[in-house]
Amino acid sequence: MPDADRILVIDDEPQIRHAVRDALREVASNVDEAANGAAGVSAAVTGQPELVLLDLGLPDMAGVDVCREIRRRSAVPIIVLSARHSEHEKVDLLNAGADDYVTKPFSVLELAARARAQLRRAKSLASAAASATPVAIGGLLVDTVTRKVTRYGRQIHLTPIEWQIFATLLGSAGRTLTHQQIFDAVWDREFGSPQQYLRVHITNLRRKIEIDPASPQIIITEPGVGYRVELPR
């Protein structure tokens, strides 16, 4: 049973489109294709795909602009395919509205997993955005209403700032949030602690919620870009 009815691949290389279509055979029933940015933007708006895979290095538009253009008109998840680009570019893309990125050459399994994660995230947002039920993740039970985090019934105490960071990442589970996006979401509320200590807070938070803090499974580091909470499968 495919996870999506329709997805869109924007790439100027027919071979890559073919490879992506092949990789996502199990994920989507229909794969639309666009060979340039302009066609991609219009297909993303009119075709109503459930997911967009966008290759950078299109002949007519910069990837960041395609992202921004699609995001302006649609909430569809966007995964960027890029030959290894700098972290700076990744940050720009995420800030422009991309949800995730996969580096070329990618593993078929990895791409499918990322695509599924985005589809799941979109669906969970659509169905139960403000669900009051506790979220189960990595052996944790997180109640976003009472702000209680428990593992096997034992409550874990988080400081207010750790809770804010965790809640922010959980709220966008499956998405990488850039350092700036986390700063804006958390420090906007004035905790008095300088932003540069975000990484120290994350480390302390991991020590409380991860089984092995030196090999975190819940809060994932995206080097040079930001952090991401993996969605429960």
Added chain:
Amino acid sequence: MTSRRRALTWLLWLGLMAAATVFMIVAGGESSRGEFTQVHVVLVYLLIVLGGSATGGRALGVTLALAGVLLIDFYFQPPFGEITVGKPLDWVALIAFLVTAIVSTQLLARAQAQTEEAQRRAVEVASLARLGSETLSAGRAEDALAKVADVIRQTLEMNECDIVAWNPEGGFRRGRAREQAAAEPLLQSVVDTGVISWVRFDGEVIRSRTSRPDDPQPPASERITRLLLPLSVQGRVVGVLRLAAEEPVQIGPSKRRFLDAILYYAALAVDRVRLVAEAEHAEALREADRLKDIVLASVSHDLRTPLTTIKALAQSAAMQGNTAAGAIEEQADRLTRLVSDLLDLSRLKGGGFAVVPELNTAEDLIGAAVRQTRGLFGDRQLRTVIDLDSPALVGQFDFSQSLRVLCNLLENAARYSPAGEPIELGARRDGDRLVFTVADRGPGVRAEDAARIFEPFFRATDAAPDTGRAGLGLSIARTLAELQGGTVEHAARPGGGSIFSLERPATEVPAGEVESSE
């Protein structure tokens, strides 16, 4: 002033004084001596003293003043015709005359010296200004040097001057100026002599004196025919200035002072010539670099596209049960790594990597390294060694680049150590440093290879021929560490194997900044 003119001046004023004396004696004789008083005499002599010292200098002024005293006393003070002073008031007149005459002579002499000095300075400043404008306006490098040489030659009144400037990439440029182009050159055109090298490397000034025995050589003003001077900018000798004169030339204090100033300007001119040449060179390099970037980017893109397709299709085929497809994927991965390594290396050498040291924690870096090398280790054991009970280890480092250092070290360890032995990835605080270590139980590094393992494309002498990578991992790791101002070191591990370490500066988190417990 020539000695002939000087003698004429003395003669003129002494004569004038004698004439005035005769005139006043005669005039005084005709009128009553009481009416023609000492006052008139003193004033006339004062005028002569002032005139003499204005045109003949201090010595003439003083001589005239002393002569005046004697003449006043002898002819115009009673008792007349004797060098004796009668009344005390006559003493007053004599002393007043002498003091006034000497003081005004001194003042005049000083004013004149200052005027001369100012004129000399004006000439120097004009020369320096010309030097500056010649340096800046000349088109070719050699022209600039020649013009500077000419200004120096004219100012110091030498027959020939040349400037020899070394090019950083070997060879030299020479700019020369001669008084008469047709005459036999005094300076040899062959520059590459031992003397010049000596001046260049030892920074010595060479003066060649004349050997004529009758030539007076007071220490303050040597008379020379050759002068070789090093030209240095910021302690670096950039060239040599050569001066030559047919007749010995006196380099007095003022010329010497001017020489010091002009040398500095000449050195700047030489340096500017070098900078212009370097700028042209750099422009060419930049263009080449830009082309290289374009080539690298397109190679990167053009290679990745087919690699992406091959990998994706091979993977799909493998999932459908094609056993050969796994090998294709593996080789595609290997090719991908090779391409990235080569691109990285060329970008590293070209300074294309930005390094942003930030406050980071060791645990975060270790966690990311573990995650990123998961695929590499498979079933093998990667053990992390970090103290989770003490406060988090914090340091100042570039996260992404340090991560790549650790990943390269881990990959290296995984490749060379036996599959059954765990690899240890650790972080600890050592004084004011954070030390990251990757320890394996591999064969270690042979003593003769120890110095070379960080060289690009190095392969251990006993390494298996096919280790899957071009021997760039350690080289890239060390370069990335050096970009951050650190390094990667290798040490033998007690009990067998290797320890590679990366050190970064540790940081303290001020108490109260980060609360971790309620």
